Amino acid sequence: MRTLLCFGDSNTHGSPPMATLQSTGRMGPSERWPGVCRAALGPGWQVVEEGLPGRTAARDDPLDGPAYNGLAALPMLLHSHAPVDAVAILLGTNELKARTPGSAEDIALGIELLVMAAKASARGPGQTAPAVLLIAPPPILEAGCLAEMYAGGAAKSARLGALCAAVAERQGVAFLDAGTLISSNPVDGVHFDPPAHAVLGRAVAGRVQAMFA
Template sequence: MKTRTVMCYGDSNTHGTMPMASLQDMGRFGPETRWPGVLAAALGDRWRVVEEGLPGRTTVFPDPIGGAHRDGLAVLPALLESHRPLDLVAIMLGTNDMKQRFQMPVVEAADAVLALVAAVRTSTAGVDGGAPAVLLIAPPPVLEAGCLGEIFTGGAEKSKRLGAIYAEAAKRAGVAFLDAGEVIGSSPVDGVHFDAEAHARLGQAVAEAIAGLAD
């Protein structure tokens, strides 16, 4: 049976950043604990999982503090070409868009995430020069807690709407959808990152979603 490939495209929660007690914390969960690793174990030998998680990555914003390379849309075409052929791209971005510095009206979240979906669906990074399929994942709400609370001021209320906004965006684009907020929550330690248990639950949920697409 042919091995299929999925690229997990996301931010620090795809990277596996541990909940941070201070801004200086740089902990990262090991490969088997991160949700893409859990996904790989659940999918088995039929799938190869490519991890593409960058802390601070946004949907479409160059970060004036973190750097222009945090713009998820700008770097996505290069990553699609680098890892092709891809059968599927699982996109989970939008948490960092909730930072106060970006001042993004949450109603524009659909336009931002649909730009990423379009970049995948109009690419030739799939099998035989086609386009990969997309699984759009809405991140869970942030909590405005701990050392990241002030950075995400106003983000808790806005991010509660991402699940519904992304669901509608996925419907418009005709791609698969998973609301991570119905499966897990952000850690109360910093209000943004996932603990090990959440990674395990999310990895299993994504595996079930992908298995359903492949049937």
């Protein structure tokens, strides 16, 4: 059986669009995109969900601190779940918050460091490197209860698809631009609704199957 590690933030965790800042909840396992992906891949695959709300690609959030830094967490998680045949990385949205300085290029650099860490990990079968699928997040909207938190982030997010594509090409890994398939829900401009999760999960499964064909 092969193992796919899905490494991301609240949109991998399954946090639904937020009507207020006090909104909580999590979509069910079969609704979240990793769960949809698991069903589409079939019994030959184990899909491990590692989605943490607030997780960044490669920097310490000014408020949440180092525990949410993806670059610090990924090597440990790859070791914990080894052997990992493939890791799907979907990060970069939390760096769009107004409290986090930096350009779209800075975000892409952090994502590239993650890809490089996965490739250097030797946590795949036989201590090889796991295959990497880099997923660019869809553009955000500055809307709803998260509009102030993400003020100024929409313009940067619109550039992440192309920047992540360039990262994937440089690093020689598979790529999927989620923004060509789904949109962030307008309720809060950041999170995916269940139909978007379904579309993304099936697309990821198809891409992973192609990687191992």
